[in-house]
Amino acid sequence: xxxxxxxxxxxxxxxxxxxxxxxxxxxxxxxxxxxxxxxxxxxxxxxxxxxxxxxxxxxxxxxxxxxxxxxxxxxxxxxxxxxxxxxxxxxxxxxxxxxxxxxxxxxxxxxxxxxxxxxxxxxxxxxxxxxxxxxxxxxxxxxxxxxxxxxxxxxxxxxxxxxxxxxxxxxxxxxxxxxxxxxxxxxxxxxxxxxxxxxxxxxxxxxxxxxxxxxxxxxxxxxxxxxxxxxxxxxxxxxxxxxxxxxxxxxxxxxxxxxxxxxxxxxxxxxxxxxxxxxxxxxxxxxxxxxxxxxxxxxxxxxxxxxxxxxxxxxxxxxxxxxxxxxxxxxxxxxxxxxxxxxxxxxxxxxxxxxxxxxxxxxxxxxxxxxxxxxxxxxxxxxxxxxxxxxxxxxxxxxxxxxxxxxxxxxxxxxxxxxxxxxxxxxxxxxxxxxxxxxxxxxxxxxxxxxxxxxxxxxxxxxxxxxxxxxxxxxxxxxxxxxxxxxxxxxxxx
Amino acid sequence: xxxxxxxxxxxxxxxxxxxxxxxxxxxxxxxxxxxxxxxxxxxxxxxxxxxxxxxxxxxxxxxxxxxxxxxxxxxxxxxxxxxxxxxxxxxxxxxxxxxxxxxxxxxxx
Numbered sequence: 001x002x003x004x005x006x007x008x009x010x011x012x013x014x015x016x017x018x019x020x021x022x023x024x025x026x027x028x029x030x031x032x033x034x035x036x037x038x039x040x041x042x043x044x045x046x047x048x049x050x051x052x053x054x055x056x057x058x059x060x061x062x063x064x065x066x067x068x069x070x071x072x073x074x075x076x077x078x079x080x081x082x083x084x085x086x087x088x089x090x091x092x093x094x095x096x097x098x099x100x101x102x103x104x105x106x107x108x109x110x111x112x113x114x115x116x117x118x119x120x121x122x123x124x125x126x127x128x129x130x131x132x133x134x135x136x137x138x139x140x141x142x143x144x145x146x147x148x149x150x151x152x153x154x155x156x157x158x159x160x161x162x163x164x165x166x167x168x169x170x171x172x173x174x175x176x177x178x179x180x181x182x183x184x185x186x187x188x189x190x191x192x193x194x195x196x197x198x199x200x201x202x203x204x205x206x207x208x209x210x211x212x213x214x215x216x217x218x219x220x221x222x223x224x225x226x227x228x229x230x231x232x233x234x235x236x237x238x239x240x241x242x243x244x245x246x247x248x249x250x251x252x253x254x255x256x257x258x259x260x261x262x263x264x265x266x267x268x269x270x271x272x273x274x275x276x277x278x279x280x281x282x283x284x285x286x287x288x289x290x291x292x293x294x295x296x297x298x299x300x301x302x303x304x305x306x307x308x309x310x311x312x313x314x315x316x317x318x319x320x321x322x323x324x325x326x327x328x329x330x331x332x333x334x335x336x337x338x339x340x341x342x343x344x345x346x347x348x349x350x351x352x353x354x355x356x357x358x359x360x361x362x363x364x365x366x367x368x369x370x371x372x373x374x375x376x377x378x379x380x381x382x383x384x385x386x387x388x389x390x391x392x393x394x395x396x397x398x399x400x401x402x403x404x405x406x407x408x409x410x411x412x413x414x415x416x417x418x419x420x421x422x423x424x425x426x427x428x429x430x431x432x433x434x435x436x437x438x439x440x441x442x443x444x445x446x447x448x449x450x451x452x453x454x455x456x457x458x459x460x461x462x463x464x465x466x467x468x469x470x471x472x473x474x475x476x477x478x479x480x481x482x483x484x485x486x487x488x489x490x491x492x493x494x
Numbered sequence: 495x496x497x498x499x500x501x502x503x504x505x506x507x508x509x510x511x512x513x514x515x516x517x518x519x520x521x522x523x524x525x526x527x528x529x530x531x532x533x534x535x536x537x538x539x540x541x542x543x544x545x546x547x548x549x550x551x552x553x554x555x556x557x558x559x560x561x562x563x564x565x566x567x568x569x570x571x572x573x574x575x576x577x578x579x580x581x582x583x584x585x586x587x588x589x590x591x592x593x594x595x596x597x598x599x600x601x602x603x
Binding site for chain 1: 503510513517523526527530533534536537540541544547557560563564567570575578581582
């Protein structure tokens with residue numbers, strides 16, 4: 001069965017986090033250790049599946065031996081492996097970070113330590129199941145698992161986070177129900193829920209169009225795309241640091257992953273070019289609105305949360321950039337690589353913010369003066385990850401934006417290149433605003449609560465990874481291309 | 495003349511729309527949670543009506559399975575939402591002060 005059978009890897013990816021979640025709920029005393037062990041063990045099936053997909057292309061597995069249309073299938077191609085790797089990196093390093101953050105001696109550990117670990121592992125298991133499912137209704141179930149696990153994770157912080165968590169839950173449920181109605185219409189009209197089968201039977205009828213509109217509206221709510229983004233900044237800013245990291249890095253990307261699966265995989269017959277441009281306009285508005293609010297932010301974590309709103313706008317640009325055919329492969333690879341680079345950088349920045357919050361007791365701008373003298377590792381991690389967020393070479397963020405700019409010029413839509421570059425400038429603006437405070441000279445360095453070294457160093461590790469993604473981009477991008485809806489050259493021009 | 499399943503399906507979509515309106519316009523959290531349940535019920539009605547339109551004259555069990563799963567999800571989500579809403583109202587229960595959801599000034603770990 002091992003190691004050549006991809007089914008074993010796929011099933012393990014779902015079962016391992018869920019089993020560990022149950023174990024850490026039952027044996028709360030060793031929950032920290034169980035979770036870190038599960039984090040390390042989960043890297044094995046991720047690597048195994050990635051190697052298998054690399055060598056033999058997309059794979060699938062029938063649960064219980066029952067195939068479509070009645071059975072549920074798991075499938076993995078380049079995009080799935082990318083998302084699984086992304087969540088493994090962020091949740092794995094996040095488990096190590098949470099090990100220190102929720103240590104039983106600390107305040108956070110006493111208040112929420114026991115409740116955190118089972119929810120964290122359920123969230124990870126739900127994410128893995130989402131990225132592996134090839135059935136529209138199963139995707140709805142996994143979406144709900146992810147949402148219902150993420151909301152209590154936000155609420156673990158207590159007090160101010162409760163209101164943000166309730167708002168997040170209500171929006172999440174509204175999005176899920178819109179998606180579910182779309183799924184119902186698809187089943188009634190087309191007779192199947194299996195994604196590959198849908199690709200062959202989809203038509204351009206109004207029923208399919210309305211289903212597509214409903215599903216997209218629901219997923220846009222879950223993705224916090226402008227103007228449905230209002231729930232994100234309070235939820236991500238008030239949640240505990242590891243939760244903010246995984247929410248910004250992975251959970252919002254799950255909505256985008258589903259959008260890609262539906263628009264480019266299942267119902268490709270339906271979309272029109274005007275809608276693609278409309279999505280691009282939403283993305284540009286998100287970049288602008290998020291960046292402007294980040295420039296005005298008074299709190300470190302609120303700044304990072306608005307930065308997430310802005311960076312999610314770049315993802316929406318994949319729709320107009322692939323609409324005209326030429327440069328579509330570069331746009332597809334750029335958007336996917338952006339997800340990976342942004343996940344590492346954003347998680348690193350949230351980890352640094354959590355360290356600063358732990359040290360200073362608050363994260364307002366004026367409280368953070370002179371952080372560089374007190375928390376050099378965390379500040380260096382923030383600065384390094386910021387290179388990728390702004391999109392400066394040689395980071396992963398630069399590579400992704402470069403691919404998308406190439407696609408913009410190749411398809412003759414030069415205005416999107418302006419949007420991407422302008423977004424980078426705005427990002428530099430709001431990041432450097434905090435830099436000047438962090439590196440300010442303070443005659444008497446403030447006294448701080450000691451921060452566990454594990455927290456700072458895990459932030460630094462992720463920041464280095466986001467730079468490494470820019471230096472060693474060939475391999476991941478080749479992996480992304482497996483099973484992509486476009487063929488053709490990646491690098492355009494000479 | 496519309497046949498019965500189509501009528502019920504239209505009713506389901508109408509319920510969904512009414513629930514959506516109630517969710518967006520409602521002020522109190524419990525009202526919003528009830529609106530979400532109405533939305534869910536509308537979708538379930540649509541699915542059950544769809545199951546009745548099988549070509550061979552029987553009923554299609556797949557939408558029934560979807561409705562059952564959906565009910566379970568709706569119950570869990572409603573329980574979570576009510577628990578959260580109750581927790582938020584709790585500190586204000588004695589003082590009777592209105593809960594102001596807004597951007598908090600400070601953050602607790």
